[in-house]
Each structure stands twice: as C-alpha cells, then as structure tokens.
Amino acid sequence: MELDIIKKEDPEVAKYIELELERQKNTIELIASENFTSKAVMAACGSVLTNKYAEGKPYKRFYNGCQNVDKIEELGVRRCCELFGCDHANLQPHSGAQANMAVFLYALNIGDTVMGMDLSNGGHLTHGSPVNFSGINYNIVSYGVNEEGVIDYDNVEKLALANKPKLIIAGASNYSRIIDFEKFSNIAKKVNAYLMVDIAHIAALVATGVHPSPVPYADFVTTTTHKTLRGPRGGIIMCKKEHAQGIDKAVFPGIQGGPLEHIIAAKAIALKEAMSSEFKQYAKQVVENSAYLASELINNGVDIVGGKSENHVMTLDLRKLGKTGKDVANLLEEVGITANKNTVPNDPQSPFVTSGVRIGTAATTTRGMKKEEMKEIASIIADAIFEKDSIENLKNRSYQLCKKFPLYEDM
Numbered sequence: 001m002e003l004d005i006i007k008k009e010d011p012e013v014a015k016y017i018e019l020e021l022e023r024q025k026n027t028i029e030l031i032a033s034e035n036f037t038s039k040a041v042m043a044a045c046g047s048v049l050t051n052k053y054a055e056g057k058p059y060k061r062f063y064n065g066c067q068n069v070d071k072i073e074e075l076g077v078r079r080c081c082e083l084f085g086c087d088h089a090n091l092q093p094h095s096g097a098q099a100n101m102a103v104f105l106y107a108l109n110i111g112d113t114v115m116g117m118d119l120s121n122g123g124h125l126t127h128g129s130p131v132n133f134s135g136i137n138y139n140i141v142s143y144g145v146n147e148e149g150v151i152d153y154d155n156v157e158k159l160a161l162a163n164k165p166k167l168i169i170a171g172a173s174n175y176s177r178i179i180d181f182e183k184f185s186n187i188a189k190k191v192n193a194y195l196m197v198d199i200a201h202i203a204a205l206v207a208t209g210v211h212p213s214p215v216p217y218a219d220f221v222t223t224t225t226h227k228t229l230r231g232p233r234g235g236i237i238m239c240k241k242e243h244a245q246g247i248d249k250a251v252f253p254g255i256q257g258g259p260l261e262h263i264i265a266a267k268a269i270a271l272k273e274a275m276s277s278e279f280k281q282y283a284k285q286v287v288e289n290s291a292y293l294a295s296e297l298i299n300n301g302v303d304i305v306g307g308k309s310e311n312h313v314m315t316l317d318l319r320k321l322g323k324t325g326k327d328v329a330n331l332l333e334e335v336g337i338t339a340n341k342n343t344v345p346n347d348p349q350s351p352f353v354t355s356g357v358r359i360g361t362a363a364t365t366t367r368g369m370k371k372e373e374m375k376e377i378a379s380i381i382a383d384a385i386f387e388k389d390s391i392e393n394l395k396n397r398s399y400q401l402c403k404k405f406p407l408y409e410d411m
C-alpha cells in the first residue's frame, strides 16, 4: 500500500506519516474543523492527476491533454450545484481563504467597506482581521455577538446603515448557533451590499438540510471541503449565475494558477458521498452529538459560550474556573483529546493564551460515536479540568473509546 511505497523511497517521511496515522487512530479528535475523509477521497488526492496542468476551465484550458480532468471537474461542478442547489460552482480554490479572496477580488475595489464577524467573536481571519489581506486592503467594520454569544442582528443592521458596506459577510469559524441568512440578506438589500456567506464549518449541515441554506439569499457562498463536508483540504465558491464569469476569472487568472485536479477529483468524490442517505444521517448525528456534549459539559460544571450548541461546535468558557484556553488545550492533549484554544467573546486573555477551548463533533461522529460516547467525553474533559482522575487513567479512558470505534482499520 501507499505507505510501503513511501517507506522504500523515503523512510524519514514515512515514519512520521505512520506516527500521524497512529495519533489519529488513538486520540479523540475534537478540533471542530477537522474530520476523517474516506479512503476513496485520500486515494484521489494521491492519484496521477497530481501530474496534470489544467489552467483555465473545463473545455477552455491553456494546456492540451485535459480531456480526462475536464470530465472530472465538470462532474464535480455538477454535483456541487445539485447538492447545494446553486446556479454555479467553482471547485478550483486551493483553500477557503482563497475562495474568500477571489470573491473580494471580484466584488470589491481596494479600500471598499466590508462588514464581517470579528475574529475574537467567532469570525474568520479572512472576514477582516487586521493582519489578513482582508483587513489590510479593505475598510473593515466588524460585528460581534451579545452576552449570550448570539449575533446581534439589530446591531448588524445599525452598523450596515451607518457604514454602507459594499459587501457583508455572514458565517463563522466558531459560532454555535443557527445563522439567520434571511435576516442578513434583508440587511444587505437595505444598504445595497453584496452578501457573501462562508459556510466552511457548516457545509455538511447545509448540504443535508440540517441547517438552513444561504444559497437562496447570498450572492456568493464559499466553503472549505475538509471540515464537516469530509472531503479533501480545499475550497469552493458557489454563486448566482450573473456572477459566474467574474468569479471564475477572479479565481484564475486572478489569484491562482494551475488548479489541483487531484484535489478536485477528491472534492467530486466527497460531493457524491454527501448526497447519500448515510451522510444525511451523519450530519444529523453530528448536531445531536454536539447538543448533547454541550449539555453534559454544563452538567459537569463546565460553562459553554451561549449555553448550548445548535450545530457541530461549541466553546468551553474557562473564565469562571480561572484557567486559560492554552493550559486546558494542552491538558486535554495529555489525556488523549485534541482541541484548540480559542478566544471567548470579550476575552481578557491574549489570542495566544485565551480563556476558551473550541471543540466539535464532526470527527468523533465519523468514527461512529453517539450520545453515550459524548457523555464519556464530557466526563473525561471535566475530570481532567477539575483533577478528579489521574492523567494516566484519563488517557486510558480516551484510548478505550478510540479502540471501540476503530479508524482506517486496514491501514
């Protein structure tokens, strides 16, 4: 198999791939933006398609020999439009950040006003962070969440009326509630702004109808393909047909050169998988697991920002416990749980220390875990934070859960 081939060629790299496989198999993955793809998705990523240059669009390429990648990319685009019900899709963005960058290039001039969710309130770097191209090149007006951790739509409207943005961005990297896209659309219409919705985190929930879809409301919908959607690492832009040509040009030649056709093939496979009834059940279970994990953590004495989760993600609020996100994320790693430190709204700590830890249920649900396992995970987390059990024992409890729900068994 692939690893044996790599071992022969380059044992140093092979060793670390093997160790990473063991890490993934034997630890509980709670990073809300991570997941485990199918072997078919991984196989496409490692296929001969990596050898092909295909600048341009299917059947309008700048290189010859594209007859096979044309068919694959066309198939992927068709599946994306069918799955999400969008007019047009571009599967070439190398990442979610580049999908967002292409929308900015198409829709805006440098210096234009953009409204997006503040990074420390759950937004994304590319939604206007001062250290990102978005914040560097555009005039950013940020909105946030209220004390309950919920988007304050009245405030979004007030800010929009006062600042007249050309683009409003909805969508988040750390927001545990349903987003009301219709409200965002009404606000955007009032000020004649474009609406872009970044569904990177909730893509699978939207695709399966478990979360309302922004497609009827938004000019542009961007996503990554590797989070809840369970595909390869990459991005997609969906848009209304009047923007199709402009968006395609913004991706290439605007910000990218040759598309990664091996990754596009893997995206096409993931999109097919996402059309299955099993995947719909998966997305439903992700949400059920998340709601239950949040309530169990609260029962165990751990605060959750906003008090509940309506999607796949939540943030432990450690302020009352006098602990930092950095320390607790490191502690969880010691006991076999991987998560990431994250700011909570109005966090007194720096973004490198934080008072929160973000967790999500996409990856554990892929392993087959359900409510019973969420109960045990909440208990392991609380017992670690409140030092109710030894590190060794907690690590063993995590390991036992992993053994019960094996991953990539024949690898």
Ligand code: DSN
Pocket (backbone or CB within 6 Å): 032, 033, 096, 124, 173
């Ligand atoms: N870094 C991703 C996340 O973890 O949510 C967003 O791009």
